Amino acid sequence: MASRTSLNSWKELETHAKQIKDRHMRDLFAEDKQRFEHFSVKLNRFLIDYSKNLITQETMDKLLALAQETEVESWRDAMFSGDRINKTENRAVLHASLRNRSKTPVYLDGENVTEQVEQELTRMEAFVSQVRRGDWRGYTGKPIRDIVNLGVGGSNLGPQMVTEALKNLSDHSVRTHYVSNVDGTQIAEVLRPLNPETVLFIVSSKSFSTTETLTNAQTAMRWLVSAAFDDKAISKHFVAVTAKPDKAQEYGFHPDNIFRMWNWVGGRFSLWSAIGLPIALEFGFEKFIELLEGAHEMDKHFQSAPLDKNAPVLMALIAVWNTTFLGCQSHAILPYDQTLHMLAAYLQQAEMESNGKSVTWNGEAVTYPTVASIWGGLGINGQHAFYQYLHQSKNIVPADFIGSIESATPVKGHHETLMANFFAQTQALMCGVNEEQVRADLTVKGRQPGFIDQLAPHKVHSGNRPTNTILLKKLDSWTLGALIAMYEHKIFVQGILLQICSFDQWGVELGKGLAEKIQVELTEGQANVEHDSSTLHLMEYYKRNKQD
Numbered sequence: 034m035a036s037r038t039s040l041n042s043w044k045e046l047e048t049h050a051k052q053i054k055d056r057h058m059r060d061l062f063a064e065d066k067q068r069f070e071h072f073s074v075k076l077n078r079f080l081i082d083y084s085k086n087l088i089t090q091e092t093m094d095k096l097l098a099l100a101q102e103t104e105v106e107s108w109r110d111a112m113f114s115g116d117r118i119n120k121t122e123n124r125a126v127l128h129a130s131l132r133n134r135s136k137t138p139v140y141l142d143g144e145n146v147t148e149q150v151e152q153e154l155t156r157m158e159a160f161v162s163q164v165r166r167g168d169w170r171g172y173t174g175k176p177i178r179d180i181v182n183l184g185v186g187g188s189n190l191g192p193q194m195v196t197e198a199l200k201n202l203s204d205h206s207v208r209t210h211y212v213s214n215v216d217g218t219q220i221a222e223v224l225r226p227l228n229p230e231t232v233l234f235i236v237s238s239k240s241f242s243t244t245e246t247l248t249n250a251q252t253a254m255r256w257l258v259s260a261a262f263d264d265k266a267i268s269k270h271f272v273a274v275t276a277k278p279d280k281a282q283e284y285g286f287h288p289d290n291i292f293r294m295w296n297w298v299g300g301r302f303s304l305w306s307a308i309g310l311p312i313a314l315e316f317g318f319e320k321f322i323e324l325l326e327g328a329h330e331m332d333k334h335f336q337s338a339p340l341d342k343n344a345p346v347l348m349a350l351i352a353v354w355n356t357t358f359l360g361c362q363s364h365a366i367l368p369y370d371q372t373l374h375m376l377a378a379y380l381q382q383a384e385m386e387s388n389g390k391s392v393t394w395n396g397e398a399v400t401y402p403t404v405a406s407i408w409g410g411l412g413i414n415g416q417h418a419f420y421q422y423l424h425q426s427k428n429i430v431p432a433d434f435i436g437s438i439e440s441a442t443p444v445k446g447h448h449e450t451l452m453a454n455f456f457a458q459t460q461a462l463m464c465g466v467n468e469e470q471v472r473a474d475l476t477v478k479g480r481q482p483g484f485i486d487q488l489a490p491h492k493v494h495s496g497n498r499p500t501n502t503i504l505l506k507k508l509d510s511w512t513l514g515a516l517i518a519m520y521e522h523k524i525f526v527q528g529i530l531l532q533i534c535s536f537d538q539w540g541v542e543l544g545k546g547l548a549e550k551i552q553v554e555l556t557e558g559q560a561n562v563e564h565d566s567s568t569l570h571l572m573e574y575y576k577r578n579k580q581d
């Protein structure tokens with residue numbers, strides 16, 4: 034297969050990027066009064082405006098030609114129909130089947146995946162209603178009040194992000210808590226106020242071999258048994274979610290307490306599976322289904338909309354344009370919605386674990402920047418923290434601004450202030466303010482010429498800083514499902530455009546393997562002299578001072 038850099042569209046984009054770098058978005062807006070209409074898409078319950086990027090129609094035509102040349106549509110169809118597009122792990126990529134509310138059959142190795150998903154959803158529904166109705170009882174016969182999810186990465190971030198995002202919709206039948214870190218502080222703090230009689234633990238691990246999660250599971254089991262004085266209490270207080278049910282059984286879980294996921298779901302794309310159990314427990318099964326329905330609507334849009342109106346495709350093209358062709362190295366996620374305070378952390382894993390790679394799917398070194406580093410946080414708080422950097426740093430950081438027309442929790446006088454900032458920021462980042470305007474402004478304010486000379490350069494904002502604006506009608510489970518699915522598909526399309534396998538994560542293995550060896554050396558023996566001198570000395574210093 035031809036390398037990406039040899040494609041006509043790629044070469045044209047490289048040339049075009051050099052030409053457009055000297056243009057300012059301010060002028061592009063002045064030249065095209067219809068710019069918003071040209072560069073925005075309206076979807077059911079949300080709108081995406083990508084007009085505040087350094088693009089023209091020519092740019093979009095060339096980017097769309099790249100999508101054609103890289104056969105985005107046939108890759109997309111291959112994914113939905115269960116082809117093994119995760120080549121390095123020889124796996125299908127079927128997370129969209131988890132929310133296939135149309136229930137169209139999808140076959141993998143002769144088995145109907147849709148049927149398997151429906152069966153597991155039925156089991157989840159029964160379990161959720163048992164727990165929420167108070168029929169699932171703990172070892173002293175009391176109903177469950179607190180759910181503690183033990184999982185890390187994809188087995189934590191998705192459910193926790195969604196739980197936080199929908200917090201205001203909880204009826205408080207149960208409360209969910211999350212423990213992901215193996216640092217004992219987290220589990221100790223979470224368990225401290227809880228009553229073992231009324232806690233249900235979910236051990237969430239696709240592989241059921243993640244040390245951090247299994248260490249937390251052991252601690253939680255000890256905590257429970259030391260209160261119940263009976264190992265049998267475990268089956269009333271522990272369920273597992275995994276793609277390796279045999280391992281969970283070996284660990285002592287009864288088959289009825291094991292919820293299934295599958296190898297064809299990547300951990301970071303798994304919140305739609307039983308990994309989302311904490312969401313269903315806290316908000317009810319109906320809300321969980323609404324989340325799936327919103328995502329399914331996005332799947333249908335992704336599958337059917339023409340490329341130039343296709344939200345995930347457009348978002349991916351813009352991301353590749355900014356990162357690969359214009360050289361921006363990071364990307365900020367800036368929600369103006371308190372409930373989305375974990376979105377940046379969630380997307381960090383989704384995007385960076387998927388596309389943070391430097392070989393193509395053929396194993397050749399990539400010669401172009403792939404994915405930006407993803408970071409961010411609540412917009413309004415960021416304005417008083419890191420936005421200085423966004424506005425005036427030498428580095429250009431493209432950003433996604435995400436806000437809602439209706440507040441999730443209306444409080445008189447708050448939402449307009451929030452949204453005024455939301456709109457002001459993308460305008461300021463795009464337009465900036467030049468020295469002439471700064472001087473004129475200071476003069477009107479009656480400042481002395483000497484003072485103006487001194488201050489003016491500091492007040493200049495170059496502008497021309499790219500942003501996407503995503504405006505939701507209201508953050509609810511349906512819209513959230515659609516939003517997350519949009520980002521998932523964006524990440525996938527980015528991978529296709531860049532010739533990267535988005536669904537493996539080999540880069541996490543080296544450190545994991547080393548940690549296993551070092552843990553033995555820390556607990557049982559000497560540090561291996563073959564470590565580099567920094568690691569060796571750090572370990573020795575650690576051991577010496579720990580003993581002292």
Ligand SMILES: O=P(O)(O)OC[C@H]1O[C@](O)(CO)[C@@H](O)[C@@H]1O
Nearest residue numbers: 186187188238239240243300541
């Ligand atoms: O669900 P598991 O198998 O415990 O894995 C947790 C996380 O660890 C990773 O494998 C990275 O180490 C992620 O991809 C995954 O989401």
